[in-house]
Amino acid sequence: xxxxxxxxxxxxxxxxxxxxxxxxxxxxxxxxxxxxxxxxxxxxxxxxxxxxxxxxxxxxxxxxxxxxxxxxxxxxxxxxxxxxxxxxxxxxxxxxxxxxxxxxxxxxxxxxxxxxxxxxxxxxxxxxxxxxxxxxxxxxxxxxxxxxxxxxxxxxxxxxxxxxxxxxxxxxxxxxxxxxxxxxxxxxxxxxxxxxxxxxxxxxxxxxxxxxxxxxxxxxxxxxxxxxxxxxxxxx
Amino acid sequence: xxxxxxxxxxxxxxxxxxxxxxxxxxxxxxxxxxxxxxxxxxxxxxxxxxxxxxxxxxxxxxxxxxxxxxxxxxxxxxxxxxxxxxxxxxxxxxxxxxxxxx
Numbered sequence: 001x002x003x004x005x006x007x008x009x010x011x012x013x014x015x016x017x018x019x020x021x022x023x024x025x026x027x028x029x030x031x032x033x034x035x036x037x038x039x040x041x042x043x044x045x046x047x048x049x050x051x052x053x054x055x056x057x058x059x060x061x062x063x064x065x066x067x068x069x070x071x072x073x074x075x076x077x078x079x080x081x082x083x084x085x086x087x088x089x090x091x092x093x094x095x096x097x098x099x100x101x102x103x104x105x106x107x108x109x110x111x112x113x114x115x116x117x118x119x120x121x122x123x124x125x126x127x128x129x130x131x132x133x134x135x136x137x138x139x140x141x142x143x144x145x146x147x148x149x150x151x152x153x154x155x156x157x158x159x160x161x162x163x164x165x166x167x168x169x170x171x172x173x174x175x176x177x178x179x180x181x182x183x184x185x186x187x188x189x190x191x192x193x194x195x196x197x198x199x200x201x202x203x204x205x206x207x208x209x210x211x212x213x214x215x216x217x218x219x220x221x222x223x224x225x226x227x228x229x230x231x232x233x234x235x236x
Numbered sequence: 237x238x239x240x241x242x243x244x245x246x247x248x249x250x251x252x253x254x255x256x257x258x259x260x261x262x263x264x265x266x267x268x269x270x271x272x273x274x275x276x277x278x279x280x281x282x283x284x285x286x287x288x289x290x291x292x293x294x295x296x297x298x299x300x301x302x303x304x305x306x307x308x309x310x311x312x313x314x315x316x317x318x319x320x321x322x323x324x325x326x327x328x329x330x331x332x333x334x335x336x337x338x
Contacts (some may be wrong), residue, residue, distance in 0.1 A: 095295055099320040104301075107318065110261055111268075111279060111303065118268045 129207075136207035143213055146190075159184070160216050162223040169219050177211040181219075182235065191235070197230035254306045259326075266316035266326035267304040274305040274313045274331075281337035282317065284329075292333070294319050299337055300327075 049087045064068035099107065141149060156174035161167070168184040170191065177198040182191035197218075198211045251257065255267040270278050284298040294300075300319040303326050307313035312331040319327060 001336065095293065095298065095321050097321040099323065103323070107301065107323065110280065111301070114259065115278060195322055 082168045133207045133209065134210035136213070140213045140216075143216065158216075164219045164223045171212055171215055171219075172213050173208070175215045177208055179231075179233075180212075180232070181215055192235055194233050194235050195227070195230040196233075197226065242247060247288075251318055256306075261324060262318075262326055263324050264279045264326050266328075267306060269304055269306070271305040271307040271313045273307060273309075274315070276302045276305070276315060276331075276334065278302055282315070282334045282338045285335035294321060294327075 141152075144152060144158060148160075152158045152173065157170050157172045160169045160171060162169060168187075170182045170184055170189075172180040172182070179194050180194040181195040181197070183193040183195065184190065185192050197215065199206065199214050215226075242274045251265070255269045256265050257267070258265045259268070268278065276282055280302045282300055282302055284292070284294050284296050284300070287294075287296055298321060299315040303316040303318055305313050306328075308335055315329050315331065315334060316326040317329050317334075318325065
């Protein structure tokens with residue numbers, strides 16, 4: 001059965017599934033491979049994209065009334081898909097139709113060209129990311145003192161002094177941007193608190209080195225806000 | 237995300253995460269990315285080998301071409317298939333339902 005799923009961007013994804021929309025909605029039903037696939041996907045991606053957590057939570061919260069409505073809509077889906085297809089292509093859907101050799105060759109050429117373009121775009125993006133990363137590293141190094149630069153080069157961390165409290169914070173650059181800031185006890189290397197704070201402008205990823213620089217500048221310039229916004233956890 | 241008038245948040249994030257976008261020459265959006273653990277590569281010809289009891293629109297024996305695939309660890313892959321019966325339309329199909337064309 002075909003069901004089309006309209007997204008906020010007016011996109012339409014066709015899904016071939018057992019009970020159409022109901023399989024999407026019924027995240028707790030693990031009886032079929034399809035719904036397993038959908039619900040497992042939600043679980044697997046929660047760590048990568050926070051919005052998936054929202055989606056998964058919402059899926060689980062769907063009421064039985066809504067599920068009944070989805071079942072009803074799923075029953076209508078075949079007919080709707082058919083008329084949609086008919087409207088778009090000006091011909092009726094015929095499941096027994098086979099592509100001719102010429103049509104297959106034409107489709108293969110279109111797809112090969114698109115695949116080539118996709119690879120070129122991916123390579124271009126990888127180059128841009130690499131260049132942005134190098135520039136971000138240079139910028140971070142420009143803002144570090146000699147002592148900070150030395151520990152950064154040698155140990156992949158550097159220590160920053162809080163602008164208000166004058167407490168020392170260690171920014172670890174080897175463990176990503178999550179929970180990589182530790183508040184140190186006095187002049188020792190022991191930490192009593194771990195802080196997690198990073199920036200996602202418009203949801204777009206930025207180079208890690210820019211994140212470390214933003215953390216450094218905020219600790220020095222607005223320590224109170226830094227501590228207020230960050231997720232804090234006790235260490236030891 | 238809208239399913240026939242019902243809205244679920246985060247479909248845009250879903251599409252972005254998997255690189256699902258409009259493609260020239262196709263009526264429906266899909267991704268041309270290839271899931272590294274996908275059994276069928278992009279461009280491979282596949283045959284429908286199994287359908288749900290309630291019946292899919294494409295019966296077993298239908299032939300199609302893999303346009304892209306998505307997935308995550310611990311689950312079977314999903315494939316965007318252009319069925320011969322519905323050219324210019326990409327349909328998301330789980331791996332269980334597919335077999336090699338020959």
